[in-house]
Amino acid sequence: MRTWPIYLLLITTLAAAGPGNDAQLVGVTRLSLAAAPTNFETLRSPAFSPLPNQRTYKSTPEFAKRCPDCTIYDKFATASLDESWNMQFHWDTNPAWSKEQLDAYVLATFPPLFPGATLQRASSGGRDYFGWSRDSAKQFLYVITDTNARGFRVIVGHFLASNEHVVRFSRGLTSADRDELTKSVRNFLTVAAAGIDSNFASLLGKQTNTEWYALNMGFGEMLTDCRAVKDIVSNPSPTNESTWFVSCATPAIGGPAAQSAAQLRDAVSAALPSGFTPTTDPAQLVGMAYRWDRKSDNAMIFIRANAYDQTGATTTYDLEVDHFLPLP
Numbered sequence: 001m002r003t004w005p006i007y008l009l010l011i012t013t014l015a016a017a018g019p020g021n022d023a024q025l026v027g028v029t030r031l032s033l034a035a036a037p038t039n040f041e042t043l044r045s046p047a048f049s050p051l052p053n054q055r056t057y058k059s060t061p062e063f064a065k066r067c068p069d070c071t072i073y074d075k076f077a078t079a080s081l082d083e084s085w086n087m088q089f090h091w092d093t094n095p096a097w098s099k100e101q102l103d104a105y106v107l108a109t110f111p112p113l114f115p116g117a118t119l120q121r122a123s124s125g126g127r128d129y130f131g132w133s134r135d136s137a138k139q140f141l142y143v144i145t146d147t148n149a150r151g152f153r154v155i156v157g158h159f160l161a162s163n164e165h166v167v168r169f170s171r172g173l174t175s176a177d178r179d180e181l182t183k184s185v186r187n188f189l190t191v192a193a194a195g196i197d198s199n200f201a202s203l204l205g206k207q208t209n210t211e212w213y214a215l216n217m218g219f220g221e222m223l224t225d226c227r228a229v230k231d232i233v234s235n236p237s238p239t240n241e242s243t244w245f246v247s248c249a250t251p252a253i254g255g256p257a258a259q260s261a262a263q264l265r266d267a268v269s270a271a272l273p274s275g276f277t278p279t280t281d282p283a284q285l286v287g288m289a290y291r292w293d294r295k296s297d298n299a300m301i302f303i304r305a306n307a308y309d310q311t312g313a314t315t316t317y318d319l320e321v322d323h324f325l326p327l328p
Helices: 022-038 061-066 099-109 175-194 257-270
Strands: 044-051 054-059 071-075 084-092 118-124 127-134 139-146 151-159 204-207 212-215 224-231 242-249 290-294 299-308 314-325
Touching (some): 022 061, 022 084, 022 099, 099 127, 099 151, 175 257, 175 314, 257 290, 257 299
Antiparallel strands (some): 054 071, 139 151, 204 212, 224 242, 242 314
């Protein structure tokens, strides 16, 4: 049984409309289930809104008359999930219903529409999740109830047997990606190292708050979310220092974390500015995967594993260049 996809567990907003009739709900659900294996070709308009992880389609004018809230998605494959097509809509119910009444309505209404499916249930954040799947978990019907929102969300879809679209980097780095990573790291380290003595003044763009600045240049798709920060250490002691640093983050990279960290390490090693040497003392590597220091000007470069998705299938890394300053 396939577990709940993360993008379905993160739904936070439900529409508010008047309760419909059972015949309308059953009819829309039946149409959606029948159209799912063909990626809802008969129910979706040709135009779509593109994002790096999905395409969003509106319903055809005819289907929109029956289901104004219906939206169709092509969800690209990620590190832990294959590509899927799904259609979603919200259904309002009697606002006086209890959670038990709402759950009972779901269990009475949907199983007859999806015969032969296996049910999986879960609860999280005040919501109940009902998931039916069949045909080796390629087809699915999910219902997410929320008594506070007076109804439930219906999600009908299927997983593709062969992925046509995969979120870039989510299943590891290709040879071309690694080349691009090396180029981006080299460009970033070159300009960052040149700006250490001036606390990166030539890189400072728009100031976003009292300590943070955007950088005035970019370094491609492999290094994004770049910034410069003046980090003043609170409660200073004789061993504390204040710091200026510049940092960029990689996209979420799939595959073993150790492998992607090593690939980033190799990219740094290939572009390491003059005078930096590896630091391997565990006491100085707390929170860091790799570190290099240049004692002549109190500079440091390090890689840190910054974030994981909920399945642990991808890792995001910070690449940071620091300049330590004596406290006043």
